[in-house]
Amino acid sequence: xxxxxxxxxxxxxxxxxxxxxxxxxxxxxxxxxxxxxxxxxxxxxxxxxxxxxxxxxxxxxxxxxxxxxxxxxxxxxxxxxxxxxxxxxxxxxxxxxxxxxxxxxxxxxxxxxxxxxxxxxxxxxxxxxxxxxxxxxxxxxxxxxxxxxxxxxxxxxxxxxxxxxxxxxxxxxxxxxxxxxxxxxxxxxxxxxxxxxxxxxxx
Amino acid sequence: xxxxxxxxxxxxxxxxxxxxxxxxxxxxxxxxxxxxxxxxxxxxxxxxxxxxxxxxxxxxxxxxxxxxxxxxxxxxxxxxxxxxxxxxxxxxxxxxxxxxxxxxxxxxxxxxxxxxxxxxxxxxxxxxxxxxxxxxxxxxxxxxxxxxxxxxxxxxxxxxxxxxxxxxxxxxxxxxxxxxxxxxxxxxxxxxxxxxxxxxxxx
Numbered sequence: 442x443x444x445x446x447x448x449x450x451x452x453x454x455x456x457x458x459x460x461x462x463x464x465x466x467x468x469x470x471x472x473x474x475x476x477x478x479x480x481x482x483x484x485x486x487x488x489x490x491x492x493x494x495x496x497x498x499x500x501x502x503x504x505x506x507x508x509x510x511x512x513x514x515x516x517x518x519x520x521x522x523x524x525x526x527x528x529x530x531x532x533x534x535x536x537x538x539x540x541x542x543x544x545x546x547x548x549x550x551x552x553x554x555x556x557x558x559x560x561x562x563x564x565x566x567x568x569x570x571x572x573x574x575x576x577x578x579x580x581x582x583x584x585x586x587x588x589x590x591x592x593x594x595x596x597x598x599x600x601x602x603x604x605x606x607x608x609x610x611x612x613x614x615x616x617x618x619x620x621x622x623x624x625x626x627x628x629x630x631x632x633x634x635x636x637x638x639x640x641x642x643x644x
Numbered sequence: 645x646x647x648x649x650x651x652x653x654x655x656x657x658x659x660x661x662x663x664x665x666x667x668x669x670x671x672x673x674x675x676x677x678x679x680x681x682x683x684x685x686x687x688x689x690x691x692x693x694x695x696x697x698x699x700x701x702x703x704x705x706x707x708x709x710x711x712x713x714x715x716x717x718x719x720x721x722x723x724x725x726x727x728x729x730x731x732x733x734x735x736x737x738x739x740x741x742x743x744x745x746x747x748x749x750x751x752x753x754x755x756x757x758x759x760x761x762x763x764x765x766x767x768x769x770x771x772x773x774x775x776x777x778x779x780x781x782x783x784x785x786x787x788x789x790x791x792x793x794x795x796x797x798x799x800x801x802x803x804x805x806x807x808x809x810x811x812x813x814x815x816x817x818x819x820x821x822x823x824x825x826x827x828x829x830x831x832x833x834x835x836x837x838x839x840x841x842x843x844x845x846x847x
Contacts, residue, residue, distance in 0.1 A: 614657030
């Protein structure tokens, strides 16, 4: 059966966006830097699919993530931010379950179906697991990932560690409670511009 | 000439202590976990020198740190916490400069001389550099490291990344300002229980 995965790019100081993120600037100031490994350093990323822009080993890491992901759970904020920039064919190509307090009808865009879930993270995960079959369920970004980590529902962390100190932004790891969560490193791929780390959560 | 180094063990969620640190519990709750790689998992560490307890590759990493360090700058709080547990022969064996607002006479304990500096981080660094000669100056822990990073006086970060989420404690990277600081990864040693990362600060 599939696993529940948090898969995000993080600065050495723990941020997944730069400072002052907003609807207009979803990655905050300088936050695009975190995705240089995906976009090969290309600065104009409009209309560029993350599925095809990474090169070499980074491309393999990304291909593997896309191939093994069978469903995604995200927060409503991330959906609202992404809806426009993702355009007619959002890059997921798997069922996406959006956690929200405000019901909305299921919509299909290109190869991606978005279903809005109002009855909590466990319900969303149940539906995502059913949709994913043997594949993994990806949960994120930070706020949603934190809820699943806190509920001890995450199996693996796939962290793409980027060599920069951003100094501010959205922190990936906070609000986790103060009970330590032991991890086991299960894979490390060292590249010049990013270190791909994989951890299993010990339960 | 020597470099200015921050060298600390950090959890994946960015902490160098566990939650609720205090004079009595300087590493916070569960924070000793961060130093398992140094003490080989030994739980009673009283009277155990970090200089001799690590094994294999971890020992090499630690030996190298001791051999290349010519002086240390630390905060008064860390000195106050350590003074007793360090005993008659604190593990530094190099001149230590303690940043403080309250003057105190230089003291010698075993092979370590402690000098108290009241006129700021630049003065402390100048004295530490003079004492270190061609060797490196180590600055820490978190609060002092942050001051030197913010002042762009740090050359390298040596981070021993420990596979645990502590959920709270003293964060290594905060209060750095929001100007991004680009790093270059210069070394990575992958071990099962810790990942030794080394970054150069791009100035």
